[in-house]
Amino acid sequence: VRRLRGLLVRLTGPLTRGRRDRELDAEIAAHLALHVEDNIRAGMSPDEARRAALIRFGALEAIKEEYRERGSLPVFDTLVRDARYAFRMMRKAPGFTVVAVAALALGISVNTTVFTAFEAIALRPLDVKDPGRLARIFRGSAADRFGAVSYADYLYYREHTSTLTDVAMLGFGMGLTASEVPAPAAAAPPRVAGVLGFHLPQLLEGSARPIGTLFVSGNYFPMLGTPPALGRLIAPTDDVAGAEPVVVLSGNFWQRHFHADAAVVGSTLHLDGIPFTIVGVTPPDYVATAQNVPDLWAPIAAKLRLGTTPAQLADPDVPAGWVYGRLGANATLRDVQADLDVLAARADRDRARAPRVPARAAGVTVTSGRTYAPPFGATEWSVTIATLVSVLLLLLIACTNVASLLLARAAVRRREIGVRLSLGASHGRLVQQLLTEAVLLALIAGAAGLALSTWMLRALIAAVSASLPEYWGTIALRTDPNLRVFAYTLGVSVLTGVAFGLAPALQACSGNLNRALKDDGGAGPGGTGRRRLLDAFVLAQVAACLLLLVSSALLLRSSAAALHADPGFETTRVLQLQTLDVSGRPGALARRAATTRHLVEDAATVPGVRVVARAMRGPLPSGAFPRAAVPGAGHVPFNRVSPDYFAALGIEIVRGRAFSRQEAGGGQRVAVISAALAARHFGGRDPLGARLALGDVSYQVVGVAADVRGLDFRRRDPAFVYLPLTQDDDASAILVRVDGDTAAARAALGMRIRRPDPDVPVLVGALDDMLGSDPRFVVSRIGGVLASLVAFFGLVMASLGVYGMVGYGVAQRTREIGIRMALGAPRRQVLRIVVGEGARPVATGLAVGLLASAAAARALSSLLFGVRPIDPVSFGGAAGVLAVTAALAIWLPARHATRVDPMIALRHE
C-alpha cells in the first residue's frame, strides 16, 4: 500500500518538477551552510570549511539526478516529454494534423453517436427514484410476449403481490381536445422527415388540435419520486371514482403553450368539454417511464369522466397500459416473476374465463425497469451490433487512411529517425515516441468527435421530434455524454491511435540505418515493406467499404421495395382523411359522425375527386383490423366499408358484386369475401349466395374481391371479409380517390371543406405516403439512409486511400520510371505497370469484401423486405461503384506517371 502511495505521488511528479528542483537546491544550500558553520566552529578557515563540506556531501549533480528520478516515474516523465515533442511535430505539419484529425474525428463521432444512442436507450438508468429496483410487468399474448396489462389485472396484482412494495400503471393515452390552450409560443420548427422519405399524416387545415394525454395511477408519481416543477402532481386521492378531476401539465407543454406562466396552476382546462383543474407541472423533458413527454398527465379515474364506462375499464380482456412495480426488500426479478405467475393464473381462474390464447403464451413477463427500453431481445441486439460494426468499419477505413498518411510522413522523417537511432535511441523508445504522437492525434480527434456527436444527436432528435405530429409528444431521450460515453470515446480513441500508429511506427524503426541516413527517399528494403503495408491498408479499406456499400444498398432497396410494393390496392391517387378517436362521452360519437358526413359531402364537390368512400378503418396502417372467428378458417380480419370502397381503392370484384346502397343502408347481413377465403372456405363450391358464419352472426356472400396483400409480406394470408358499413357504424376513415396529383387535391380539399367541429381532429395523408411510413419500412429506410451516409464517407475515404497509395508509389519511383522511359519503354507500358500495381490490392479487397458482404447480408435478412439477402443488384451495384471509383483513383496518378519527363526525373536529386 505504501508502495502504491509512493507511485501515486511520483505520477504527479512531472507536474511539480520545477518547484521540487528549487526546493532541493534550497535544502542543499541550507545543509552546506550548516556544515560550513560547524566546520568553522571546529577551527577551519572559511574556504577550507566550505571545501570540506562539499567533499563530504558527495557528487552534487549525481545526487540531484537521483533525487529527481526518485521524484517522478521515468516512464511517465518520458511520456510527458514525448507528448510535448509530439505537439511540436504537429505544429510543424499543420496540414497533416488537420487532415488526420478531421478524418479520425468523423469516424469517432459516428461511433460515439451510435454508442450514445444505444447507451441512452439500453443502459442509462431512468431519471426516477432508485431505478435499479424498478420492474416492468408485461402480459403476454400469442403474438407478443411484451403486451400491455388490463386494468383489472393490474389492480389484482397490486393487491395480492408479496414481492413488490408498490405497483403502478401508466395507462394508454387518449387524444383529447382542449379549449383554453393558447397557441404555441414559437413557430413550429421545419420538418425533416420528408428528407428521409416518410410523411406522416398531418392535421387538416383548421382542424381541432388533439392534446396528447397519458393517464397514470395515483401512486405512479409517488412511486417514481417525481418532483413537481410547480404545484403538486397526481396523488392517490385523485385516482378514485368521483374524485375532483385534476390534470398535470408536462413542463414542455407548459413552456410551449403557456409561456411558463406560474399562474396557470389552479386554473381550469376543458378536456372534451369537461372541466379539469390544473394542479401542477412536471419538470421539462420529464418522461417518467413513458416513451415521449406527453402534453398532459391525468389520473386513470378521469377516463370515467371522459366517456369510458366502468365496465370498459374493468374488462380484464382489454389491455389498458404499462405496469411498473417497485421490488420489495430482498426480492429479485425472479421472485417477482414467480409471484406474478401464480397471481396471473389465479386471477384467470377466479374470473373463470377461458384463456383466449394458450396459457403459456398468455403468462406474465417481468423484466427490469431500470432503463428507457426493456432489456433487449435478439432482434434489438442484432440491429445494435450490426450498427456498431458498420460504424467501426468506417473508423477502420479512417484509421487506415491516417496510417497511410503516417507512412508517407515516415518517409519524410526517415532522416530524423535515423539520426536519433544512430545517437543511441533504442528502437523501443522510438516506437513509444511515434505511438505517443499517434495516440495524441487520436485523442484530439476523440475530443472533437465527442463534441460533434453531442451536437449531431441533439440536432437529430430535435429534427425527428419536430417531424412527429405535436400531440405525439416530445422525444426526451437523454443523450448528454455521461461517464460511460466518455469512457467509450476515450477507449475508441486510444485504440484508434494504437491501431493506425503501430504499424507505421514499427515500420519506421526497422530497416537499415545507413540507408536511412543517406536518405535516397526510396526503394530500399524499408520502401518495399512500406509498399506491402500500404497494399494491405488499401485491401482492408476496399473490403470494409464494399461491406458498407452492400449493406446500405440492401437496406435502401428494401425500403424502395415498399414504394413499388403492390399492396393490391390503389395508393398513388388516394387520400385518406381520418377522424381521430374521440372519447365515447354522450354526443361525441354523433359529432364525429356529423364531421365525417360533412367531410364526405364537401370532398365530393372538390374538382378532380372521383370517388369518396368510407370505412370503419382505412387500409393503412395495415394489420389493425378487428378479427372474428370463421369456422375452419381461424380468426379472419374484417372491415366495414361503404359500397364505394372497392372503387376508391381499385379492388376488383372478381365474382358477384359489391354491396348496394340499399344493403348498406338497411343493415342487411351480406358480405364480400376475398378470393383466398373463398378458395379456402368453400373449396370448389360456388360461394355466391352461400352463408358465412363470422363470429356469432351469419352473412350471405354476395361477391368475391381480389386478394389484397397489404403489407403482410411475411405471412401471406389474404383471407378477408368486407361487411357493409351501416348508419350506426363509427366510420373513422374517408378515402378520396382523385384524378390527378394528391398534393393538389389535398390543397383543394383544405380550401373547400367547411371548418370542421372544433372537438374532432382530422388527419389527412396520401395513402402512398402512409404506406412508406409503415414502421417496418421506416426502420429499413432510416437504416438505409444512415448506412448510405456511412458508406458514402467510407467510399470517399477509401478512394482517397487508393489515390494516396498509387500516388505515393509513383512519386517514389519517379526515377525508375524515368529510366524506363529513357530506355524506350512506351507510355502504355508504364501505365500498365502503375495501374497493375494499384489494381492488385483493390481487386483482392473487392473479393474479400464480397465474401464478407454475403455473410453480413444473411445477418441483415431479418430487416429486409421484398429483397433477397444475396441481391445481385445490390452486390453488383456496390462492387461496380467501388470499382469505378477506385479505377479513377488509380488512373489519375497513373496518368501523371506517364507524363514524367525522363530528363527531369534523372536529373532530380
Added chain:
Amino acid sequence: MSDRSEVWKGTLALMILKTLETLGPLHGYGVARRIEQTSGDRLNVNYGTLYPALLKLEQEGYVSSEWGVSDNNRRAKYYRLTRAGRRQVEKETRDWERTTAILAKFLAPGEGS
C-alpha cells in the same frame, strides 16, 4: 563499492527513522551528523545520499517535512516521523533483529573455532 551501497540504502532508511524517533523533528544535516556520530565515525558515506532516501520515506508517508528555522537562525527543511513511520520503526527493528540473530548463528561457528 556497489554492493556496499546496496546494503547502505537498505539500512539507511531504518537509521533515519530511528534517528527521527529518538531526536524528534530534525533537518537533513542534523540526521546525517547524528548517524555519523552514532556509528562512531565508522560509516564514511557522503551526506548527499541521505536526501533521495528522505524523499522516498516522505513519498511513502513515513516522514513529513516542513520548512523551519534552525538553532542558529537558518531556514532548513525539518523532517518529522509520522504515525505510520513510528509503526514502521517498530516493524523494521523487529525484522532487523531477527535477521541479525539468524546471521549471527550462521557466522558464529566460523569465527569461534
